[in-house]
Amino acid sequence: MAFDMSTAAPMVMASDVEPGDAGLDLFALGLSHATGVGAEIDYVEAHKWFNIAAMRGDEEAKLRRQELTAMMTQTQVSAAQRAAREWLQRSAN
Numbered sequence: 001m002a003f004d005m006s007t008a009a010p011m012v013m014a015s016d017v018e019p020g021d022a023g024l025d026l027f028a029l030g031l032s033h034a035t036g037v038g039a040e041i042d043y044v045e046a047h048k049w050f051n052i053a054a055m056r057g058d059e060e061a062k063l064r065r066q067e068l069t070a071m072m073t074q075t076q077v078s079a080a081q082r083a084a085r086e087w088l089q090r091s092a093n
Contacts, residue, residue, distance in 0.1 A: 026058065027060060030046045033045040043068055048087065
């Protein structure tokens with residue numbers, strides 16, 4: 001999987017992300033976790049952020065999420081989807 005880091009700047013640390021943050025670069029968070037640049041490699045977290053970005057219309061995030069899904073177990077994908085739902089629920093409040 002070849003990720004283009006030029007689209008990921010500036011990096012935002014996932015631990016600093018709160019639901020409702022304006023201007024949040026969700027794709028960059030996914031890319032950061034997928035590549036290990038700015039965060040530890042964590043495909044579940046990467047999938048979560050790509051999923052949220054994709055749900056908000058980011059076409060590149062849809063592609064990256066699809067690539068990750070092919071590399072992950074069903075348990076990991078389910079965990080990522082659950083984490084995305086939980087984050088979205090918190091952001092709605």
